[in-house]
Amino acid sequence: MSLPIKRLAYAALAGLLLFSATAKAGEDVWQSLKSQAFGDRAIAAEDGMVVLEIPGTAEDAALVPLTVRVPPAVRQSLKSLTIFIDKNPDPKVATLNFGPAAGTGGERSFSTRVRIDNFSYVRAVLETEDGTLHMASKFVAAAGGCGAMQAKDPDSETVDLGKMIVRTFPPALESSPIWSAQVMIKHPNSNGMQLDINTANFIPARYVRAMTVKRGGQLVFEMQSTFSLSTNPNFRFTFGRGADNSLDVAITDTDETRFTAQSEPSGS
Amino acid sequence: MIDRERRSALSRVVSRQDFLRAALALATSTLLRYVPAEAAESLEVSEVAPGLFVHQGRYEVQSPQNRGDMANASFVVGGDAVAVIDTLGSAVAGRELRSAVRAVTSKPIRYVINTHMHPDHVFGNTAFKNDNPTFVGHYKLARGLATRADRYLAINKQMLGDAAFEGIEVILPTLAVENSLTLDLGGRSLVLETQQTAHTDNDLTITDTATDTLFLGDLLFSVHVPTLDGSIRGWLALLDRLASKKTARVIPGHGPHAMELPEAIQPEQRYLAAIAGDVRRLIKEGKTLEDATKTAGFSERDAWKLFDHYHVRNVTAAFAELEWE
Numbered sequence: 001m002s003l004p005i006k007r008l009a010y011a012a013l014a015g016l017l018l019f020s021a022t023a024k025a026g027e028d029v030w031q032s033l034k035s036q037a038f039g040d041r042a043i044a045a046e047d048g049m050v051v052l053e054i055p056g057t058a059e060d061a062a063l064v065p066l067t068v069r070v071p072p073a074v075r076q077s078l079k080s081l082t083i084f085i086d087k088n089p090d091p092k093v094a095t096l097n098f099g100p101a102a103g104t105g106g107e108r109s110f111s112t113r114v115r116i117d118n119f120s121y122v123r124a125v126l127e128t129e130d131g132t133l134h135m136a137s138k139f140v141a142a143a144g145g146c147g148a149m150q151a152k153d154p155d156s157e158t159v160d161l162g163k164m165i166v167r168t169f170p171p172a173l174e175s176s177p178i179w180s181a182q183v184m185i186k187h188p189n190s191n192g193m194q195l196d197i198n199t200a201n202f203i204p205a206r207y208v209r210a211m212t213v214k215r216g217g218q219l220v221f222e223m224q225s226t227f228s229l230s231t232n233p234n235f236r237f238t239f240g241r242g243a244d245n246s247l248d249v250a251i252t253d254t255d256e257t258r259f260t261a262q263s264e265p266s267g268s
Numbered sequence: 269m270i271d272r273e274r275r276s277a278l279s280r281v282v283s284r285q286d287f288l289r290a291a292l293a294l295a296t297s298t299l300l301r302y303v304p305a306e307a308a309e310s311l312e313v314s315e316v317a318p319g320l321f322v323h324q325g326r327y328e329v330q331s332p333q334n335r336g337d338m339a340n341a342s343f344v345v346g347g348d349a350v351a352v353i354d355t356l357g358s359a360v361a362g363r364e365l366r367s368a369v370r371a372v373t374s375k376p377i378r379y380v381i382n383t384h385m386h387p388d389h390v391f392g393n394t395a396f397k398n399d400n401p402t403f404v405g406h407y408k409l410a411r412g413l414a415t416r417a418d419r420y421l422a423i424n425k426q427m428l429g430d431a432a433f434e435g436i437e438v439i440l441p442t443l444a445v446e447n448s449l450t451l452d453l454g455g456r457s458l459v460l461e462t463q464q465t466a467h468t469d470n471d472l473t474i475t476d477t478a479t480d481t482l483f484l485g486d487l488l489f490s491v492h493v494p495t496l497d498g499s500i501r502g503w504l505a506l507l508d509r510l511a512s513k514k515t516a517r518v519i520p521g522h523g524p525h526a527m528e529l530p531e532a533i534q535p536e537q538r539y540l541a542a543i544a545g546d547v548r549r550l551i552k553e554g555k556t557l558e559d560a561t562k563t564a565g566f567s568e569r570d571a572w573k574l575f576d577h578y579h580v581r582n583v584t585a586a587f588a589e590l591e592w593e
Contacts, residue, residue: 065557152469154411155408236556
């Protein structure tokens with residue numbers, strides 16, 4: 001009788017030690033990431049100013065949908081948003097610096113799809129107009145998103161590289177000052193971790209490193225990004241209503257190739 | 269001169285046909301089901317047509333218990349030699365498949381054909397290395413498997429456990445098929461054809477002309493939910509073409525030993541069409557990938573085994589493809 005219980009206790013203890021060790025390792029990574037990105041500035045965790053939506057278990061680690069929301073109760077305009085995946089080879093996924101056309105007066109949001117290389121915390125850090133920092137984080141069980149070749153049909157993807165779609169969506173309530181938009185680009189976003197069988201070399205990294213979104217010449221946001229974005233980067237975001245709600249999007253990749261597109265007529 | 273050539277060509281055909289008939293007669297006279305002498309080390313196979321044997325894999329994900337025996341694997345015995353079609357998901361399962369071949373024939377294993385790159389169809393290749401066969405696959409198989417090899421090995425080590433993972437190595441095709449290729453087993457030919465991107469970008473089908481049997485690999489799932497790692501549009505288009513095809517039987521990658529067209533493909537067509545229909549509608553409504561993973565295709569949930577394992581991934585892949593239409 002006592003033996004199994006003893007074993008169980010050991011197992012539980014081992015599990016506990018392992019868990020706390022893992023949790024601690026996670027915290028260590030974040031402590032250094034945090035001081036690199038924000039120095040010793042205070043960050044308010046889970047204070048409701050920013051909400052992160054991401055599945056707790058990713059079905060496809062190469063394509064994990066992620067949404068950051070700023071609830072309507074937050075009235076301030078936004079300065080910046082940074083997304084981290086602690087355990088990725090480059091933990092900083094993207095930083096957005098918002099401009100005057102980012103909008104206020106309703107729920108604001110930003111969605112994209114990411115690769116997750118290892119069980120990891122995913123974090124969204126929001127900087128509001130008053131210079132304060134707010135963080136939402138979630139632990140995600142996913143593995144193998146970076147080393148894996150994401151393109152299911154690499155030949156057809158190569159043919160279409162650079163193809164873009166930009167769409168705008170008016171709000172459900174006409175009185176709302178917040179519109180939403182979608183930007184898609186065909187791009188492998190290669191991270192330099194995929195082997196080319198024909199040359200036995202790694203496929204050189206080539207990924208979207210910057211994107212600028214403008215509404216009628218005014219900045220919605222400019223973004224710096226890394227290869228943690230999935231193949232065929234895909235974004236949904238909100239922007240403030242203007243006289244002309246068409247968007248201009250410019251994307252630059254690490255080969256310094258520039259891709260531009262304008263939104264299709266709204267609702268098309 | 270010309271006549272003589274024609275005559276000799278004709279006589280060659282005739283003699284091959286005669287030989288084939290003889291071989292078939294011999295094969296049909298044997299037991300329909302082989303229970304090999306060393307049962308513990310040999311897989312159960314069924315002779316679904318003369319000289320054509322199929323092992324049915326379990327409807328499971330890989331585990332220490334099933335040792336990667338979770339896909340169908342087959343072999344065809346010709347006049348001179350044997351071709352193995354898919355090799356299961358581990359060295360140990362591959363060795364048991366090899367024992368099953370040896371329980372039936374001592375002819376050399378000349379070809380090991382992989383229908384596509386997935387581990388449950390290729391990780392047993394290593395068990396046939398000492399036979400020095402030609403490893404045959406779609407010309408895109410090598411690229412697909414090599415770029416995923418590290419991840420496949422890591423995942424399978426974790427899921428199979430050390431014992432069943434032992435000895436697995438990635439063996440790429442030594443003969444790549446572009447368009448089509450005919451292999452001769454001695455009076456019996458296999459016609460290999462590459463397909464457009466569907467289940468994966470490296471699907472290969474094989475026709476055993478002697479018995480009019482079509483090996484579909486994972487282009488055909490039955491009972492086990494289909495898994496999408498290629499193109500949903502390509503797959504649906506291919507199934508449309510298959511629906512009007514006449515063949516004595518088809519062998520699925522996952523499912524019963526043998527099935528008949530067009531009934532065999534109908535549930536899979538229905539499943540993929542349900543996903544494509546739902547996903548297209550959601551995209552049109554401006555819905556997101558997350559929305560789709562919660563609703564699209566769930567009408568099919570009760571119709572398939574392993575639905576919860578693969579369905580959301582299928583919807584994710586379908587959405588990422590169809591949003592570009």
